Amino acid sequence: QVQLVESGGGLVQAGDSLRLSCAAPRRTTMWYTMGWFRQAPGKEREIVAVISRSGPVAYNEAAVKGRFPISKDDAKSTVYLQMNRLEPEDTAVYFCAAAQPGTPSQEATSYQNWGQGTQVTVSS
Numbered sequence: 001q002v003q004l005v006e007s008g009g010g011l012v013q014a015g016d017s018l019r020l021s022c023a024a025p026r027r028t029t030m031w032y033t034m035g036w037f038r039q040a041p042g043k044e045r046e047i048v049a050v051i052s053r054s055g056p057v058a059y060n061e062a063a064v065k066g067r068f069p070i071s072k073d074d075a076k077s078t079v080y081l082q083m084n085r086l087e088p089e090d091t092a093v094y095f096c097a098a099a100q101p102g103t104p105s106q107e108a109t110s111y112q113n114w115g116q117g118t119q120v121t122v123s124s
Contacts (some may be wrong), residue, residue, distance in 0.1 A: 002024060007118060012086055017084045029053070029073075034052075034079045036094060038095070041051070047060050047106055047108065069082050075080050084105070091121050097115070
């Protein structure tokens with residue numbers, strides 16, 4: 001099992017920026033595909049962005065709308081989600097997850113390792 005710990009969530013106002021971090025065991029981001037997901041109350045969990053060992057590979061454009069670049073620091077074994085121009089519709093619990101490379105990176109079932117999530121609340 002891969003232990004993942006998210007941080008950086010909080011209560012912000014519409015238009016603000018926030019950066020989420022996901023700390024992983026050493027070298028995890030060099031070997032696994034990493035994804036950010038979110039789940040709002042009463043809604044299905046949805047993918048936000050995916051980054052492979054080589055770099056970003058996918059974004060959920062309906063959710064991100066060009067605002068949330070994903071990045072990583074292999075030396076720190078940490079993946080980031082920079083969230084800009086936040087809207088109330090972005091309010092959700094945000095999760096990071098790890099999948100074996102070669103699995104469909106945009107499918108939630110490909111991810112066997114999940115963090116506990118961090119709450120992001122955006123007020124208008």
